[in-house]
Amino acid sequence: MSRAADRLRLMIGHLDRSPAAIRTSSVSDHALSLPHILRYTCENDLLTPDQRLFYEKNGFLLIKNLVSDEDIERFRMEFERVCQPEVKIPGMMMIRDVVIAKTKSAPDHRAHQSVTKIQDFQEDPELFRYCTLPEILQYVECFTGPNIMAMHTMLINKPPDAGKKTSRHPMHQDLHYFPFRPSDSIVCSWTAMEKVTRQNGCLVVVPGTHEGTLLEHNYPDWEGGVNKMYHGVRDYDPELPRVHLEMEKGDTVFFHPLLIHGSGMNQTQGFRKAISCHYASADCYYIDVKGTTQEILENEVLDIMKRKYRLDNMDLKDTSAIRGRLVRGERTTL
Numbered sequence: 001m002s003r004a005a006d007r008l009r010l011m012i013g014h015l016d017r018s019p020a021a022i023r024t025s026s027v028s029d030h031a032l033s034l035p036h037i038l039r040y041t042c043e044n045d046l047l048t049p050d051q052r053l054f055y056e057k058n059g060f061l062l063i064k065n066l067v068s069d070e071d072i073e074r075f076r077m078e079f080e081r082v083c084q085p086e087v088k089i090p091g092m093m094m095i096r097d098v099v100i101a102k103t104k105s106a107p108d109h110r111a112h113q114s115v116t117k118i119q120d121f122q123e124d125p126e127l128f129r130y131c132t133l134p135e136i137l138q139y140v141e142c143f144t145g146p147n148i149m150a151m152h153t154m155l156i157n158k159p160p161d162a163g164k165k166t167s168r169h170p171m172h173q174d175l176h177y178f179p180f181r182p183s184d185s186i187v188c189s190w191t192a193m194e195k196v197t198r199q200n201g202c203l204v205v206v207p208g209t210h211e212g213t214l215l216e217h218n219y220p221d222w223e224g225g226v227n228k229m230y231h232g233v234r235d236y237d238p239e240l241p242r243v244h245l246e247m248e249k250g251d252t253v254f255f256h257p258l259l260i261h262g263s264g265m266n267q268t269q270g271f272r273k274a275i276s277c278h279y280a281s282a283d284c285y286y287i288d289v290k291g292t293t294q295e296i297l298e299n300e301v302l303d304i305m306k307r308k309y310r311l312d313n314m315d316l317k318d319t320s321a322i323r324g325r326l327v328r329g330e331r332t333t334l
Helices: 002-015 049-058 069-082 125-132 134-144 295-309 316-323
Strands: 060-063 093-095 117-119 148-158 169-172 186-192 203-205 243-245 252-255 261-263 272-281 325-328
Touching: 049 060, 069 125, 069 148, 069 272, 125 134, 125 148, 125 272, 125 325, 134 148, 134 186, 134 252, 134 272, 134 325, 148 316, 295 316
Parallel strands: none
Antiparallel strands: 060 252, 093 117, 117 148, 148 272, 148 325, 169 261, 186 252, 186 272, 203 243, 203 261
């Protein structure tokens, strides 16, 4: 046990380095006993001690080559199918870039090239299959425990920037969008559907910010405009140390909902695709966001529900309950 304690102290020393020196741990590292001081991960035999310490310290963990090429190609083909005007998937939202939607100079006007993100694909069996992949869920369970709900789904098709920098995503915390707690029982899986680099707008994270609180969000005051629902941390400090998560096709990053993150412009001529799901323990509980920093988000969501689906007398909790799907274990509270 003394050797394990020495190892723990050594790892904490390594993790106190600058963000530029941060690297993910290898899945093949041998297991060591850890003292019961870990808050953000569950006891299991999958994560190595190094991986658990990394997530505890930084709020994210990158797993290489987790999703197969075959599955990714199936998700890509289904994305192209559901973008066709004649295909209607209940509850699915199609989001288009604020600049590309207003111009005829976009690089490609095929249906699937004008959609920059689809959200809430829980009613599409093929895309929702991503949320049920055993290789994903085995890691999700390390953060949520055995009862797992899929609560929020997205496929991002980041377009080549149209010249107004609107392909950026402002730095934000995902918990801003969720009316359930506790935050430590929520995790996102985000899988690269192709090589993701700084040039095509990889994820950017601020390590350690998962240890903070939910900050106030709003639309940033960007000259070129901001895409719908792309809220950002108000008064975000651009000098905070950041890490750019460059990834290969099939790589998957898991991160905490309080981790501040965003993405840069796509400065290439191709589209950058990724698929993701936010999971929560089924033992989580709903909260009322009225009177909190999330009320601005609730008002915007409910306005969309009224206009698009003619649904009234709802709140943010109702929209989450409609989208939530049990993917492992038992549905308890959510």
